Each structure stands twice: as structure tokens, then as C-alpha cells.
Amino acid sequence: MLRKRVVTALCGLPIVALAVWFGHPLPWFTILAALWGVLAVLEFYQLVAAAKVPVLISFGIAWTFVFIVSPHAGHDATLPIILTSGIVFSLIWLVLRSHREGAFAGWAWTLAGMLYIGWLMSYLVALRLEAGRNWVYFALFTTFASDTAAYFIGKTFGKHYLAPRISPHKTWEGAAGGILGAVIIGALFSLPSPISIPVDIWLIVLLSALVSIFGQFGDLAKSLLKRNAGVKDSGKLLPGHGGVLDRTDSVIFAGVVVYYAFLLTTG
Numbered sequence: 001m002l003r004k005r006v007v008t009a010l011c012g013l014p015i016v017a018l019a020v021w022f023g024h025p026l027p028w029f030t031i032l033a034a035l036w037g038v039l040a041v042l043e044f045y046q047l048v049a050a051a052k053v054p055v056l057i058s059f060g061i062a063w064t065f066v067f068i069v070s071p072h073a074g075h076d077a078t079l080p081i082i083l084t085s086g087i088v089f090s091l092i093w094l095v096l097r098s099h100r101e102g103a104f105a106g107w108a109w110t111l112a113g114m115l116y117i118g119w120l121m122s123y124l125v126a127l128r129l130e131a132g133r134n135w136v137y138f139a140l141f142t143t144f145a146s147d148t149a150a151y152f153i154g155k156t157f158g159k160h161y162l163a164p165r166i167s168p169h170k171t172w173e174g175a176a177g178g179i180l181g182a183v184i185i186g187a188l189f190s191l192p193s194p195i196s197i198p199v200d201i202w203l204i205v206l207l208s209a210l211v212s213i214f215g216q217f218g219d220l221a222k223s224l225l226k227r228n229a230g231v232k233d234s235g236k237l238l239p240g241h242g243g244v245l246d247r248t249d250s251v252i253f254a255g256v257v258v259y260y261a262f263l264l265t266t267g
Contacts, residue, residue, distance in 0.1 A: 067118030071126035124255035139258040146212035149181025182212035215250030222249035
């Protein structure tokens, strides 16, 4: 399992790094984020469907995609239009469907997937467009460091369970290790380099810790969803890591935190 995790990471990280770095002639990071988001929300809906809830899968995938690419529209009314149209048109779709049982539960879960994956992931796209590649690298690599450190430290030293009813293998030692790992990698972004961000070191330390904390809550939220659905992994697309959704939960929370940190520190 460990070997598979490492190989998958070594194959995936260069793709992500290159997509973030190059913004021309195509918005490569947006393309990657949109593809990733569509796969993640599909896994989300498959988990919900496993619980016998009739979600509007095609509709949810389409609006998730629109949410993710919406920062390119660059208009204040874009998000309200997407959100409003998503609610209205999904209700119309609901009325026109022949399937009636559990219709509103399916509608609610359809919106949940669109917002959870689509809206939250759009913050990473907005971060790339407004703040530049370095802030995106910071959000991604502090999250990766947090996840990796939490995994290894928790596996080696973990004794006190963090949330045994939600995720039985996560420990307080692993959570603390995740924060430490994020802070160490985050601090590197304060050093003079092509990927440094113009923020004081103490703010970077604080932000790195927040990225780890919120990312771990995102991981727990996804674990709760999987437990409710009665499955171990959201999918098997990424050997050693599970599904796409399993590698999305922390990142989308981190994107929100770093985006608003960017606005506060530069506004």
C-alpha cells in the first residue's frame, strides 16, 4: 500500500506542478481542476446513490463544472446566477422526472455535491487567476505536507484517537504531526525563491497551521460521508490513495482558507 501511495504521488505531483505553473496558451490549472472536480463529484454522487438516494447526477456534474470555471467570467453577478439557476433548473428537472420517491432528498444531495465540490474548488481557480501560481503552490503543498505528516506520524506514534466514530485510524498525534508538517513546508515559502509569497513569516506559520486544521476537518467530513454510505474508499482510481474524492477533501478546504488569507493580506 505504501509503495502504491508513493508511486501515485510521484506520478501526479509533476502534472499538478506543471498545470499550476503554465497559464498559457490554455488555463491548464483550470482544465485540471475542472476534470478533477467532475471525477470527484461523480464519486460523491455514487456514494449517495449507494444509500438509495436518487440524485440528479448529470445535472450535478454539469453545474459542478460551471462552478469550477466560473472565476474566468470575472463578473460579480456570475456566482449568484450560477447558484440561482442551479436551484431553479434542478427543481424543474425534478418535476419533469418520472421518478417521484425520495425526489427532494435527491435534490438536496445534488445541490450538496455541486456546492461541496464545485463551489469550493472554484476558490483554487480564483486563487490562480487573482493571486498567481505561488499562492496555489502554497495551498497545495502545505496540504500535501499536512496529509503526509499526519499519515506517517499517526501510523508511528498514534495512540489517542481523534474521532473514532467517524474515522477510526486518525489520532491526535497524527493531527499534531499534520500541523507541524504544514508549518515546516509553509515556512519555506517565506524564503527568497521563485515560489515565495510576500507574507511575513509569522503569518505564514499561522496560515499553514490553519490550512492543516481546516484540511483535516475536510478529511473528517468526507470520512463521515463514506461511513454513512457504508464504504471504505470513494473509488479506486488512484492506487494507494483510494478515489479522487479521497484526495480532494483537504485541498478544497485549503483553497478557501488561502484565498481569503490572500485577500486579507493584500487588500
